[in-house]
Amino acid sequence: MNRKLAALIAAAVVLVLLIVPNLGLTGYMVRLLAIIFLWIGKTGCWNMVAGYTGYIDFGAVGYFGIGSYVTALLMAKAQVPFLVSILIGGIVSGLIAIPIGLPTLRLKGAYFGIATLAFAEAMKQIILEFDKTAGVNFFDGPHGITLPMGPGNLFFYYLGLVVMLAVVGITYWIERSKFGYGLRAIREAEHAAELSGVDTLKAKIGAYVLSAFFLGVIGGIEAYWLTYITPHMVFDVLITIQMVVMALLGGIGTLFGPVVGAAFLTIIYEVLHRDFQYTYAIIVGFIVVVVVILMPKGIVGTLNTKLGKHRVKQAQ
Amino acid sequence: MQLFIQSLITGILLGGVYAAYSAGFSLIFGVMGVVNIFHGELVMLGAFVTYWMFTLLKIDPFLTIPFSLVSMFVFGFLVQRYVINRVVEAPPMISYILTFGIHLIIAYSALWVWTADFRTVTTSYSGFNADIGGIIIPYARLATFGLALIVVVGLYILLYKSDVGRAIQATAQDKEVARLMGVKVHRIYAITFGIGAAITGVAGSLIATYFIIYPQMGLPYTIIAFCVVVLGGMGYIPGALWGGLVLGVVQSLTATYLNSGLSGAFSFILLFVMLIVRPAGIVGKGIVE
């Protein structure tokens, strides 16, 4: 696809999304779109690591939760303004990602997945039990934290839009930059990448921390929107699961994969979850099985491959 | 002192059961490199086979074990043969995303069909305990521990003393060479998964005799299986015993002396540290890719 054409289409879409709430979109639709934007953001973050380095992270929700809690604590207990809080939430997540990432990113495949999962679950347990164990009144454990009331859905719509554009934009930059080439080389053949001069540890940590930062920011945003958070809510492994499936469906390692996957799955959820509580999860399960067996590159990935083959045929 | 011993014994008995249902997980990973994310569901299904046979047919739970064994073997065999075998040659990431999808299907279908109610299997002898100098040991748990040991030992014998077992080991060590020697690798995979599922199902049946069972119980068990197997060494069957015992004791002691909620955090922190410091497990015989 012609670069200029793609840029024009992207700009047009963004413009539409900017004005559309004022053109009579229902409150329900605004809320739904905001949810989709934030899922695209989350999935995009997960995709930064999994898609471009090949390291499948099963603990991504850990950083989301950390961001939520930092933001909630700052806003509820120290009256720090919202935007500052989420920024700090992101930074704290990013900082924590360093001591977690350094040892785990040396592990291979399944072990990395298990270690990161353990990290996320441990975070949940720690926040649940910390107060009781240390005898303080800080995290409020299972009781959760209540944040000050926030603005309406429209605010979060625009915020979600900005975040989504930031994440997609950064992914776009990754794809074309020196950093991105290094990451992809790591995904394809890490050993060969190292031998070709790629500082693999630095590159992996870089992607991991970047992803953690944005997950932390999104966690903070959602905490404010929800107004009340508990460890079970914001460290829920189901959040990681959905990120994984959305990326898988859309196409891990592609720019628009998260967009397609997140939109698709959120809509399915909206359609199903009211009447068929468990059906959503079962369908997601089937989607995973079918995609893995028939279409492991996801929707966008498979399209890219077909187009790519076409282009190569034309060039020959 | 008595408290310590009680806690220790409870931990050991618990550890035996952990070992029983984690051995299958280790086997499947060791032979096929598949990290089975729906492992906990195999426990759940075994538990429910026992529950329904007990509730509907009034069969004593310990007598349902053969049924559990056979039905879970068939289930595991078929899933591997028709689904997982398709991606077993692909990078590991693919297989655990796949098993994860299967986890969703099984867990939520069970939830849908059987509802989220908690269930128990309470027999006439459920409450009886042995009392040794003030240390309470429920008979059911003792029986479970014994059976768990039999399962692990039985698996070990199967792998080292039978033809099928040897074929499985050969495939685990070098599948190309095994193939050249006439081993039908994909069939061995199916059999291996069947065996793994069968012993896990049996462990589930045992668990049903004294723990509460419910359709969503799978995931915590899968995570415990991870912990046990990493501690004991991935792919090293006797290691499941070590890992199970260590984990059982650690959990029991933290629950007694610290805070029962914290035992969960401890397991994860232990797992995390193990993966980084000694991924080959306590005894150092695990497979590290």
Add this chain to the structure above:
Amino acid sequence: MTILEGRNVTKYFGALTAVNGVHFSVKRGEILGMIGPNGAGKSTLFNVIAGVYRPDQGEVILSGKDISGWKPHRICRAGIAKTSQIVQPFTQMTVFENVLVGGLHGKGLPISGATKEAKEILEFVGLGGLVEMPSGSIPVPARRRLELARALATGAEVILLDENMAGLNPTEIEEVLKLLREIRKQGKTLIVVEHIMRAVMGISDRIIVLNYGEKIAEGTPSEVANNEKVIEAYLGAKICFA
């Protein structure tokens, strides 16, 4: 002028001594051949030089600097590139992108500069026609050239070739040898590990011979070919007299 040397290089794997007190030195612009039966420790020595393993004893010195135990990417940036016995292209990336990575990260060029160089290098090694192909789909001889191209793109002064010619037919081997001579003309230094005797003997200025982890002989190709110890080491082993 010595560009690379190894002093008493030793590497253990548990109870196995894979490389035992090996001394070697290579002059700038030289082509050094390294031969020896399977399991002699050649690949291990290469891995120690390239930084994949840290030597348990001894040092590796590049242009006077002790690089022992440096991380592979740092050694690559310092000027040593290694090809792998089992080719490892970045499969989902195109041939061009593969070489680009070497220029970006090995040589540290910006994208524009690395792009230009990548195209030149691909022309030079004869892969100009396959530039846009996914590197996983090109034939084996082309993949070998790609490994070489990627190594060149890193700006390495010393290139370690680990059985780069295995599985090629005589014509293909001749082409590669011609290419290696061209590369030497550009001032590069090569260390070549090969089992194809004709190739190694034909291209090397000097040869060292390893057996059971130790250096058992060193000299010109003809000196080495007539060396008793070398002949003894190869008796019973499979040699390829192409």
